[in-house]
Amino acid sequence: MTAPLLELRDVSKTFRRSRTESVVAVSSVTLNIAAGETVALVGESGSGKSTLGRIALGLLAPDGGSVFVAGRPLQRLAAAEVRRLRAEMQPIFQDAAAALNPRRSARGHLLQALAVRGAATETEAIALLESVGLRPGHEYLNRLPHELSGGQRQRLTIARALAPQPRLIVADEPLSGADVSIRGQILNLLLDIKQQRAIAYLLITHDISVARAFADRVAVMMMGKIVETGPAERVLTQPEHAYTRRLLSAVPMLPGRGRGIPSALSNG
Amino acid sequence: MSRPPLLDIVDVSLSYRTRRRVVRALQSVSLSIAEGEAVGLVGESGSGKSTVARAVLGLTPAHVARIESGSIRVAGRDVTHLTEDGWVGVRGQPIAIVFQDPLSYLNPVMRVGRQIAESVERHTPDLPVDARVRELLEQVKLPVTSAVSYPHELSGGMRQRVLLAIAIACRPKLLIADEPTTALDVTTQAEILTLLKDLRRQLNMAMLLISHDLGIVASACERIYVMYAGRTIEWGRTANVFGAPAHPYTIGLMHAAQADRDKNGRFVTIAGEAPNLTGLQAGCPFAGRCSRALPHCSQLMPGAVGLQPEHTVRCWLYGAEQSAVTVGDGAPP
Numbered sequence: 353m354t355a356p357l358l359e360l361r362d363v364s365k366t367f368r369r370s371r372t373e374s375v376v377a378v379s380s381v382t383l384n385i386a387a388g389e390t391v392a393l394v395g396e397s398g399s400g401k402s403t404l405g406r407i408a409l410g411l412l413a414p415d416g417g418s419v420f421v422a423g424r425p426l427q428r429l430a431a432a433e434v435r436r437l438r439a440e441m442q443p444i445f446q447d448a449a450a451a452l453n454p455r456r457s458a459r460g461h462l463l464q465a466l467a468v469r470g471a472a473t474e475t476e477a478i479a480l481l482e483s484v485g486l487r488p489g490h491e492y493l494n495r496l497p498h499e500l501s502g503g504q505r506q507r508l509t510i511a512r513a514l515a516p517q518p519r520l521i522v523a524d525e526p527l528s529g530a531d532v533s534i535r536g537q538i539l540n541l542l543l544d545i546k547q548q549r550a551i552a553y554l555l556i557t558h559d560i561s562v563a564r565a566f567a568d569r570v571a572v573m574m575m576g577k578i579v580e581t582g583p584a585e586r587v588l589t590q591p592e593h594a595y596t597r598r599l600l601s602a603v604p605m606l607p608g609r610g611r612g613i614p615s616a617l618s619n620g
Numbered sequence: 621m622s623r624p625p626l627l628d629i630v631d632v633s634l635s636y637r638t639r640r641r642v643v644r645a646l647q648s649v650s651l652s653i654a655e656g657e658a659v660g661l662v663g664e665s666g667s668g669k670s671t672v673a674r675a676v677l678g679l680t681p682a683h684v685a686r687i688e689s690g691s692i693r694v695a696g697r698d699v700t701h702l703t704e705d706g707w708v709g710v711r712g713q714p715i716a717i718v719f720q721d722p723l724s725y726l727n728p729v730m731r732v733g734r735q736i737a738e739s740v741e742r743h744t745p746d747l748p749v750d751a752r753v754r755e756l757l758e759q760v761k762l763p764v765t766s767a768v769s770y771p772h773e774l775s776g777g778m779r780q781r782v783l784l785a786i787a788i789a790c791r792p793k794l795l796i797a798d799e800p801t802t803a804l805d806v807t808t809q810a811e812i813l814t815l816l817k818d819l820r821r822q823l824n825m826a827m828l829l830i831s832h833d834l835g836i837v838a839s840a841c842e843r844i845y846v847m848y849a850g851r852t853i854e855w856g857r858t859a860n861v862f863g864a865p866a867h868p869y870t871i872g873l874m875h876a877a878q879a880d881r882d883k884n885g886r887f888v889t890i891a892g893e894a895p896n897l898t899g900l901q902a903g904c905p906f907a908g909r910c911s912r913a914l915p916h917c918s919q920l921m922p923g924a925v926g927l928q929p930e931h932t933v934r935c936w937l938y939g940a941e942q943s944a945v946t947v948g949d950g951a952p953p
Contacts, residue, residue: 396805396806396807396808397805501893503893531664531665531832531894532664532832532834532873532876532877533664533872533873533876533889533890533894534889534893535876535879535887535889536875536876536879536887536888536889536890537889537891539879539887539889540886540887540889543885543886543887558805558806559879560806561877561878561879562879564879565879565880565881565887566879598807599806599807601810602806602807602809602810603806603835604809604810604813604833604835604836604838604839604840605835605838605839606834606835606838606862606874606877606878607838607858607859607862607863
């Protein structure tokens with residue numbers, strides 16, 4: 353049996369706020385992600401989902417437990433080796449404006465990311481821009497972040513994440529900054545990437561409808577622990593844990609969900 | 621109706637003007653709320669929903685905002701061009717407002733009990749202040765001991781309750797809630813929505829709930845208005861609008877909100893992006909993104925078409941020929 357792409361084994365992380373006070377952000381979490389699999393991590397703010405995402409990316413070292421990437425323990429590797437592995441795991445964040453350097457053009461962002469695999473050419477940058485729907489790519493090369501719309505900025509951060517040809521993308525609330533009508537466009541882009549490049553996702557979200565529509569598997573997090581995990585459809589329609597039930601019942605639903613809304617509009 | 625509506629916005633166009641440009645934030649917006657009624661206003665950012673809330677309370681920045689036409693009436697009284705002094709008779713009573721981000725509306729260095737007390741002293745000076753503050757805290761289901769807390773010591777949900785206590789201290793007939801739960805987690809959001817419902821019933825208070833979240837509005841409001849690019853494009857009884865959405869934008873928004881997929885497994889999207897509101901546009905503002913647009917959609921703004929009792933749309937697909945209107949015109953519901 354091959355090792356999972358990412359394996360979090362019994363990881364914990366405690367943040368100290370002061371001498372006497374500390375917060376257990378992640379507590380003995382075990383989670384595997386197979387190659388090409390999409391796992392949604394859902395939970396409320398403060399549940400530890402983003403901390404877990406940062407641990408998965410190797411941006412935070414856990415206090416306890418271990419992280420394996422393709423079977424290799426992240427903490428025991430030499431720095432150069434970690435850097436190489438890290439290129440295989442790329443983040444996408446919620447706030448694209450904050451994730452981009454305001455004084456750097458799209459070209460600058462992409463060339464820097466492409467340099468990781470020694471492919472920092474303008475042709476590659478243009479290809480990346482076009483692969484995320486910023487067409488024609490050369491028209492976007494010189495744009496600064498403020499010269500892009502919110503949706504376009506998020507596309508640029510996605511292009512940058514794709515530059516090192518990762519096998520896993522950790523997307524931390526990639527849609528919460530976007531308006532409802534833009535959401536579908538970004539979701540379709542993430543879906544294309546998933547299908548064309550066989551990239552695995554750890555999708556961190558508080559949005560149940562996105563988790564249901566997008567993920568193969570769902571892990572529900574509460575107060576630093578994963579309380580329930582399983583196939584998305586099962587967890588989100590027949591939840592077993594009381595907290596999952598409470599979370600689901602709190603989501604305000606539109607009337608007529610699932611019934612035939614006129615399907616006239618579908619021009620994505 | 622024998623009594624005038626509590627709030628009656630008729631055909632209001634409002635623009636923000638600077639030396640460089642003009643932003644037409646509202647164009648021919650009509651909206652009314654009767655006593656005790658819960659009305660929702662949905663739309664994406666930049667659609668003008670918050671401008672509506674601010675215009676009703678005279679909170680649009682006076683040096684750039686101008687109401688070009690139309691009128692706003694509060695309980696029958698015209699408030700369209702009130703002076704700053706005149707607004708004192710509207711703000712708090714009969715209309716109070718709570719915002720999305722309570723932290724930026726609360727004084728960070730004053731205990732919340734004192735901040736509620738200020739509202740009590742101002743609006744009900746003949747009541748015993750301490751007793752009234754306690755009563756308000758109980759009404760918003762905060763422990764009485766939280767009066768001595770500073771805003772930063774409270775959670776987001778508790779801060780929103782404080783803001784609600786300040787608002788209902790004025791005994792408003794209409795509460796405007798502008799994205800009141802957007803910053804909150806879903807379980808906290810559910811608690812605040814339940815509280816709003818309870819308060820409305822106890823105090824016989826009408827509500828204008830502004831949100832980008834269709835689900836919230838659907839669960840909390842009897843009637844809704846959908847806004848797009850500064851215009852109300854569809855409105856009516858909530859069950860009618862969400863049960864049989866007519867405007868292509870409303871339909872798209874509902875699909876997008878539920879992350880629906882089409883036959884090919886693609887997420888349903890609305891192509892393009894919301895239009896820039898600077899300068900004059902002719903026609904329907906959605907025409908450029910609409911998959912069903914007709915040749916004249918980008919030329920003329922359609923008038924209001926009644927689809928069924930209490931369901932109206934402004935869209936050429938529903939035979940608006942009779943009420944064709946040119947730029948800037950509109951029709952009240």
